[in-house]
Amino acid sequence: MPVGEEFFNRKRKELGVSLNDVQKRAVLNIEGPLLLLASPGSGKTTTLIMKIGYLIEEVGLEPARIKAVTFSNASANDMKERYQRFFPTLPPVEFSTIHSLAFQVVREYFYKKQIQYHIIEGSDPSRFNKKLLLRDLFKAVNHKSITDEQLEELLTYISLIKNKLVPQDKWSTISCDVPNALQIFQKYERFKRSGTDQLLVDYDDMLTIANQAFGKDHAILAKYQQKYDYLLTDESQDTSFVQHAIIEKLVQKHQNLCVVADDDQSIYSWRAAEPQYLLNFQKVYPDAQILMMEQNYRSSQDIVSVANTFIKQNKNRYNKNMFTENPTHTPITLKTLADYQYQSNYLIDQISKEENLREIAVLYRNNASSILLLDALDKAHIPFYMKDANNRFFSHWIVEDILNFMRLSYDVKRVDIFERIYSKFHLYLKKSHIQQLKRPSHESVFDRLLKSTDLQEWQKEKVKAYQSRYHQMQKKTPFQVILMIREEFGYEKVMKKMSEKLGFKMDYLLEVLNTLEEIAKSTQSMVEFANRLDHLASLLKTSKYNKQQNAITLSTFHSAKGLEFAKVYMIDLIKGVIPTQSEEDQLEEGKSEEMEEAVRLFYVGMTRAKTHLELLSYSKRFGKKVSPSKFVRDVKRIISPEEFQKSHPTKTAIPKNKARQQKNGNADQTNAIKDPAKFLVGLKIKHRIFGIGEITYRTDDTMKIRFEKYSKTLSVDTCLEHGLIEAVDSIS
Template identity: 60%
Template sequence: MQYIDFFTKKKNELGVILNDVQKEAVLTNDGPLLLLASPGSGKTTTIIMKIGYLIEVLGVDPSRIKAVTFSRASAKDMEERFQRFFPNLPLVDFSTIHSLAYRVVREYFAKQRIDYQLIEGTNEGLNKKMILRDLYKAINNEPITEDQLEELITFISYIKNKLIPENEWGSVGIKIPKKEEIIKRYETFKNSGTPKLLLDFDDMLIIANQVLENNQDILSRYQQRYDYVLTDESQDTSLVQHYIIEKLVNKHQNLCVVADEDQSIYSWRGAEPEYLLDFKQIYPNAKILMMVQNYRSTKDIVEVANKFIQQNKKRYNKNMFTNNLPHKPIKIKTLQDYKLQSNYLIKQISKMDNLQDVAILYRNNSSAILLLDAFEKANIPFYMKDVDNRFFHHWVVEDIKNFMRLSYNTSRVDVFERIYSKFNGYLKLSQMEELKRVRNNESVFDNLLSFVKLEEYQKKKIQHFKKTYERMHDATPKRILQMIRDDLGFERVLEFRSEKFGYNLNNLVEILNTLEQIADSTETMVDFVNRLNHLDALMKTSKFNKGENAVTFSTLHSSKGLEFQTVYMIDLIDGIIPSKSKEEDEGAEEEREEEVRLFYVGMTRAIAHLELISYERKFHAPVKKSEFIDQVYKIIHPNEQKKPSKQEKKVKEKPINPNGIKERSILKIGLQVKHIVFGSGEIVFIDDEMVEICFEQSHKKFLISTCLKQGFLEID
């Protein structure tokens, strides 16, 4: 039979041997097929063999086959793989779904004589990011941060890919002030038609879907263009992308969808894994095959990963297995402190010869910064997969640099102007303008006290700031950072701005903590700033180590599709992965299951050695190891008796102070009070929720409701 000859020929030519399910996938070409491919199951090889079979055995014209991938990189990889397998065959049309959509849109606009322009990329004045920056500032009277901009772009992409109607935009949980007004004005601006219709990548998908829905002529032409359509990584495909494919194959339904719902980790981009679960409803005649034999990893890793993912409910009932031999059990390592993590990794990895076989995976890009610092000092080469990390140009880092610059010359009004609102002194723009009119080259603090009209509480703050800057001259960079955070009130300002503008306070504090750790090994502010600049440059140049003998640093998201002999998954603490505890996530089953899938993706990158690393303390605060580690431990040790947990000591509630202030009306700016812990001080600021008190050594903010309830304050 022809197909037997085909498989024998490829075995002899390429050494490719397919298992029974892979062969069945290659031979199933009439009607819809859902091929569920577990990690390491050889899905790309199977797809390439299937395309080759269509051409060599069934005689299909290569131009009649359309292969759709998730990214340009995977399209290129598949094309190169196809050429290696079938060097004498013409190329098949491999492309992304966006590329396909763009063809449809371009053809439609040409017919309609609609002039348009793409606003993705770096077009001056007319690029997506610039438009959104301008709109945000116009609506919120505040410049948008890079983090917020990325979140806003993700929000826009999410609602378009999920086809969420305008009246439901507000239900999407992101903390961007006036997000609905921004996107409405963004859409109005793009569709104004002067001088051209403006399009972003998400618009291409929306318009392509609408064209195929409403323009029978173009729909028929595309339906007749391809006899076979294959889509890869379809667990990452959004609803609008699925609809485009549906319309494309509606006539012949010769569709092969390759996916793994267990590896769907991009719901925040609009990915729709549930579409796969409903595949039979959409394509009633579909065949569903499960490729569950893992060729990548050892038995120790495959069996644990398989049991771990089974806690998820919204998945097909499939069991990944391997015929590979055991090697060594998954290792779980708990360190006493976060600071020990980089040293531990260096100690382990420095013993290895082939660094290219090693990967360190983490949830957030911020984890890479201290790795970068430590590995460079240890002279261990690395390749960082996500080189667009904006840490060293984050506004918090820039603010810290400006606080430090001011210490060199406190007469620098231009530097002070950049950060005056970041001091915890409640200085107003009008006061800053008064200061700028004073041009005597004296200290900004002296000029504020002498020439600017200030409230009494502001004068005390300015005097305090002046003394703090005087103390900075002989301090180490780490101590200076602590002064900026505490004595100048920068961290309290971050708390306030986080509440007002929806910043993630934990992320901002993490930046400060990371800066402190980098500063710990420097002696002067110049050394510290130079170190930051050096690490920034090092991060960018690490891309040249790709393919070299270097350790790979990658986020869990970016690691999908990769494999390494040894994998370290780090920073495995609750709040990072999972991002919320079970109690916090109650009622959010979909988000919870995606956290499980992300951890599963990380585990299944490892071929022979997998290590899960957590710690007990981070930046002086106790943390809890990821509950996923406990789950893995129980899978590895199913018969081990659970050790009795230490009974938490019940903290006795302090008796309410009988002399404590009970009435909110008593609290006034200027009132001398005594705090139960911090002693005597003066109220310098008060609003609906918070009271700020200036003590002899520090300023502190407290919740008014707590102070009144517990009697923490009394009149001094």
């Protein structure tokens, strides 16, 4: 009987679990480094747990000498539960996050060095709380309060530097839109080391200090190396450089390491994940074995075949071929609506026909996409569970501004409310004006401003106009009021200036305003509008209690990784959202990293679906024309290449003089490139019609070429057939 077959037969009878040939090879590979590349739905967790069971039951390893490391607490708990279910009579195995492992090392290292420390993460209300500390430092440097979005970006920036082990003299090379981010970070680091009699430590420090401890203290390193005979890491495409470094040091002697990952699902580069590490795995571990689990057990043939072709447009990846033995079910549906406002209604109409809501998910790239859907689901009495409970839309400063503009209309004497929004009136008032308003008076803020002696005439004219508008406001609907605030009060102009000065993304700010307008359309008074926002904010927070109920799931593509549903709707699939303009611009400059990650993100969304996948786009959004996502067009081309060609014919405009030359046979094709393999990104070329250019992007069928004044996407076959392109080096 082949090695391990008795174990597999026993588990098939006990658990009903049957492994395929590649999964069995992964279980039986117990010596040296192994990279297990697991396609979506390929049963990686089952394989990993079976491998642990095999190491204990058949190889004879002690469970305490096996360490399994994963990306999140949820994953660690899931693996632990699965192990207990598969092997209820075996002693426990250590399942933990890399941070938990690092903290063990740091605690021991600090004890040995007699270093007092204090963890500054979590909800500690003292000044030694990471978020509160960064808020204070931002205010000290920039003389204003930090927004929630800026705080998140600052946290990501700091985490990126730490996890990539960027040396201090290179910190300035990492970009961040938060004003004076580098200066704040430098002050933050100094304060943690010199502000108290204790060393202040955040979660990222745990990783860097653990790595340093392993590098400097050979006794501690030796202890942990000897503690474990076998290490397994799951979701390793999400692992950062410093995390990889810790694992490398741990397995340095025995190199008994199983790394489970999928380079095609690496979607966290902004959190310092290093997908390139997987591609260089054999450089780090020359004796490593690489196995590919390509069989998908989750999705129908319709979804798997399209997703497999879609991901192949990425070049920086292992050449995997995901397949399934599942039958066909329902072809992927591509739907383009006339307007964004119809999207929620369409989804409600589809979902209301379903009984098993737990098997339905609506996925989107940005949390903002969920707000109008949340509004519509509530009105339709459809329960939902929102995966991203930290959605801060209703606490956004724009939402608070709009509500304060409205609150002032109910009592124009409220200086406290006016003080919160005076800088948004496009009036250029000074703080001294606000101090004057705080003196006791029974007059409105506008009447008192008009009496101010140091206001210029143009300012007084504006104050009079605003005062008039406030008299009218009570008679208007919330929708009309928001329009008034945006246009007549100059709020949108203020937003634009703030965006330019503080690095806010204007498109997102407009998205918040437009969303508020849409919610306002169904309300008749400002009080009703404010109550509606409060109600939706409360629904969002309490939706977490619907997780195990018969409710649909709302999630970003990022948060949906690891989940699966019978029906998946991917929404807001338009240019500028996925891919973003930044990702498109990077591609234009010949940098493909951001675009490849966007492709992977879309692929993750597609592969959450078991039998039904629908891609939704639209032609107009908030009154402006928009284009469907490039990725929707890619899917359409994969599903129906002939139909796509008819609806997207390749148009190559030829100048008259060039056409004349071609007709007369004057075009020289002697040096034309005839081998498609020579069309490489970065190649300088000459096109017979468009002139000198450079190839910036390439797929099997097309290539993007940047010419002096524009970029063109051209058919590879057409260029070869007509001898349109030659390398610049061959031009005399």
